[in-house]
Amino acid sequence: xxxxxxxxxxxxxxxxxxxxxxxxxxxxxxxxxxxxxxxxxxxxxxxxxxxxxxxxxxxxxxxxxxxxxxxxxxxxxxxxxxxxxxxxxxxxxxxxxxxxxxxxxxxxxxxxxxxxxxxxxxxxxxxxxxxxxxxxxxxxxxxxxxxxxxxxxxxxxxxxxxxxxxxxxxxxxxxxxxxxxxxxxxxxxxxxxxxxxxxxxxxxxxxxxxxxxxxxxxxxxxxxxxxxxxxxxxxxxxxxxxxxxxxxxxxxxxxxxxxxxxxxxxxxxxxxxxxxxxxxxxxxxxxxxxxxxxxxxxxxxxxxxxxxxxxxxxxxxxxxxxxxxxxxxxxxxxxxxxxxxxxxxxxxxxxxxxxxxxxxxxxxxxxxxxxxxxxxxxxxxxxxxxxxxxxxxxxxx
Amino acid sequence: xxxxxxxxxxxxxxxxxxxxxxxxxxxxxxxxxxxxxxxxxxxxxxxxxxxxxxxxxxxxxxxxxxxxxxxxxxxxxxxxxxxxxxxxxxxxxxxxxxxxxxxxxxxxxxxxxxxxxxxxxxxxxxxxxxxxxxxxxxxxxxxxxxxxxxxxxxxxxxxxxxxxxxxxxxxxxxxxxxxxxxxxxxxxxxxxxxxxxxxxxxxxxxxxxxxxxxxxxxxxxxxxxxxxxxxxxxxxxxxxxxxxxxxxxxxxxxxxxxxxxxxxxxxxxxxxxxxxxxxxxxxxxxxxxxxxxxxxxxxxxxxxxxxxx
Numbered sequence: 094x095x096x097x098x099x100x101x102x103x104x105x106x107x108x109x110x111x112x113x114x115x116x117x118x119x120x121x122x123x124x125x126x127x128x129x130x131x132x133x134x135x136x137x138x139x140x141x142x143x144x145x146x147x148x149x150x151x152x153x154x155x156x157x158x159x160x161x162x163x164x165x166x167x168x169x170x171x172x173x174x175x176x177x178x179x180x181x182x183x184x185x186x187x188x189x190x191x192x193x194x195x196x197x198x199x200x201x202x203x204x205x206x207x208x209x210x211x212x213x214x215x216x217x218x219x220x221x222x223x224x225x226x227x228x229x230x231x232x233x234x235x236x237x238x239x240x241x242x243x244x245x246x247x248x249x250x251x252x253x254x255x256x257x258x259x260x261x262x263x264x265x266x267x268x269x270x271x272x273x274x275x276x277x278x279x280x281x282x283x284x285x286x287x288x289x290x291x292x293x294x295x296x297x298x299x300x301x302x303x304x305x306x307x308x309x310x311x312x313x314x315x316x317x318x319x320x321x322x323x324x325x326x327x328x329x330x331x332x333x334x335x336x337x338x339x340x341x342x343x344x345x346x347x348x349x350x351x352x353x354x355x356x357x358x359x360x361x362x363x364x365x366x367x368x369x370x371x372x373x374x375x376x377x378x379x380x381x382x383x384x385x386x387x388x389x390x391x392x393x394x395x396x397x398x399x400x401x402x403x404x405x406x407x408x409x410x411x412x413x414x415x416x417x418x419x420x421x422x423x424x425x426x427x428x429x430x431x432x433x434x435x436x437x438x439x440x441x442x443x444x445x446x447x448x449x450x451x452x453x454x455x456x457x458x459x460x461x462x463x464x465x466x467x468x469x470x471x472x473x474x475x476x477x478x479x480x481x482x483x484x485x486x487x488x489x490x
Numbered sequence: 491x492x493x494x495x496x497x498x499x500x501x502x503x504x505x506x507x508x509x510x511x512x513x514x515x516x517x518x519x520x521x522x523x524x525x526x527x528x529x530x531x532x533x534x535x536x537x538x539x540x541x542x543x544x545x546x547x548x549x550x551x552x553x554x555x556x557x558x559x560x561x562x563x564x565x566x567x568x569x570x571x572x573x574x575x576x577x578x579x580x581x582x583x584x585x586x587x588x589x590x591x592x593x594x595x596x597x598x599x600x601x602x603x604x605x606x607x608x609x610x611x612x613x614x615x616x617x618x619x620x621x622x623x624x625x626x627x628x629x630x631x632x633x634x635x636x637x638x639x640x641x642x643x644x645x646x647x648x649x650x651x652x653x654x655x656x657x658x659x660x661x662x663x664x665x666x667x668x669x670x671x672x673x674x675x676x677x678x679x680x681x682x683x684x685x686x687x688x689x690x691x692x693x694x695x696x697x698x699x700x701x702x703x704x705x706x707x708x709x710x711x712x713x714x715x716x717x718x719x720x721x722x723x724x725x726x727x728x729x730x731x732x733x734x735x736x737x738x739x740x741x742x743x744x745x746x747x748x749x750x751x752x753x754x755x756x757x758x759x760x761x762x763x764x765x766x767x768x769x770x771x772x773x774x775x776x777x778x779x780x781x782x783x784x785x786x787x788x789x790x791x792x793x794x795x796x797x798x799x
Contacts (some may be wrong), residue, residue: 300567304571
């Protein structure tokens with residue numbers, strides 16, 4: 094009677110997956126996407142290389158010693174550590190060999206003479222080197238004098254250091270990671286929310302949306318689009334994070350890998366929340382227009398929120414405990430960029446993060462609910478710009 | 491049976507549909523005619539769930555169309571729509587999958603239909619690189635690729651060259667022969683007349699005529715009697731009871747007969763004027779039928795008065 098049917102019913106999940114799959118497979122071949130991925134990775138590698146170069150600037154001081162370095166060698170290394178200079182002790186058999194090495198600039202300086210009358214031979218005057226060597230010679234002499242007088246050095250009062258400002262070096266490092274991370278997060282949020290918006294308008298302007306909606310509901314189309322591009326975006330930020338962490342560990346740029354990984358994981362978490370909000374906002378705004386040319390004007394309000402969040406986040410890096418940073422780290426839309434910086438820079442109680450996350454989830458739920466209605470109402474209205482109120486009304490019907 | 495039943499739809503004060511209804515039997519082709527803005531597209535969009543009827547419903551096999559049933563309908567919207575940057579083959583596969591085919595079957599069907607519609611060499615090209623005619627073929631392939639149980643096509647022939655028209659007509663007839671009910675709208679009435687088993691004419695939101703082409707032709711209003719009487723004096727036929735003169739020029743007369751009027755009486759009256767060189771019922775073309783039923787009633791009355799005067 095009728096043509097043989099080879100189709101089977103589709104669940105919402107299957108439809109959403111189909112839409113998401115199409116988004117991923119067509120976007121992954123898109124030139125903008127490829128270019129942006131390459132750019133991001135180059136950027137991260139650039140930051141790493143920069144860090145490595147800056148670190149290698151404070152190169153090792155090579156100090157020549159005649160005969161067995163013994164106590165002096167140990168003292169030189171200890172002194173170098175105290176002054177934040179890497180010291181390498183090089184042994185020479187004769188004084189002449191040591192002097193020649195200094196002239197040939199094989200070593201930065203050489204300690205010659207007897208222990209009673211030490212002499213530092215250098216090619217160019219170097220105060221750091223002088224300080225290291227005189228400190229070392231002094232401490233060896235002091236140790237000898239004390240030993241002769243029968244005093245055990247460990248009986249001397251030891252200075253205990255208590256840092257009131259936490260581990261400030263590690264804090265700075267985490268803040269740097271957080272700022273770099275927020276730059277990446279902000280760029281990817283803008284990029285992928287734009288992809289979502291362009292996709293919505295492409296379907297509207299090419300009228301393919303009519304064929305699509307004959308087989309599915311608007312929310313399934315929207316969900317598939319946002320999820321598909323979201324998976325791609327999360328994948329991209331994860332790859333960047335992996336390269337960043339891997340590179341940082343390999344080049345020994347950071348001291349505390351645990352802290353670094355924690356900060357990066359929080360960034361990934363905030364990316365997911367931020368993307369959910371901004372992708373929905375952009376999609377809803379985009380559904381109001383029918384041409385790519387009109388996209389800019391409807392996306393401006395949501396883009397401004399993103400830009401504001403980014404600026405506040407960068408500012409928060411230098412003043413993480415300021416009122417502005419604290420207040421904005423709770424504001425949905427701003428929190429995905431400000432909160433990770435605060436978390437990295439200072440002590441943020443878990444409940445504070447919890448409140449920011451909860452507010453963000455409420456905002457996402459609202460946008461998805463109201464926005465879904467606008468989207469359904471506006472999707473089939475082509476020609477010109479649809480007014481928000483009209484779309485809401487049409488979406489209700 | 492595909493049944494459109496009592497569809498009403500208003501946009502604000504603008505009443506677009508006022509009780510549109512018709513049925514299409516499996517394996518038959520239904521031509522949907524009507525002037526621009528008559529409501530054809532709205533009717534089809536209601537069937538596809540893209541617009542909501544204020545009243546009335548569309549049923550397939552006795553059940554109102556729901557999302558699942560619509561998945562088994564092949565649809566071609568009035569405004570053509572495809573992803574411009576997506577490749578032909580992938581696009582067809584995607585639409586087949588959206589209609590519920592599994593990946594392998596969808597890929598096979600996409601290959602089959604792109605081949606049958608002469609797109610085999612363009613499978614790997616993005617749609618935007620194709621000529622308009624070829625894009626139209628892809629659009630049709632997108633409607634057919636999921637082996638639909640029903641076809642609803644809005645202006646499928648518009649923008650096609652004669653070769654394209656023939657290819658599309660052949661494809662549709664083939665679907666019909668396989669038992670698929672086909673509904674399509676068109677302004678090309680000669681095509682409708684040639685292809686369709688039945689025709690519906692929509693005017694001002696109402697069906698003003700439905701039936702087979704034959705049935706429509708037999709309608710009295712559409713039939714005229716052409717009598718050529720070279721020697722007759724002008725106004726010869728006006729005296730015959732039940733006869734209305736449509737036009738008269740040098741003995742070539744077109745007459746409309748009121749119901750129950752015997753055409754033999756007209757012949758007798760003609761013979762009384764002298765030689766009769768032509769006497770025959772002229773079958774109205776669909777175009778004439780269309781003009782007749784679609785014309786605004788007020789205008790129509792004015793035309794009648796003019797002719798009578």
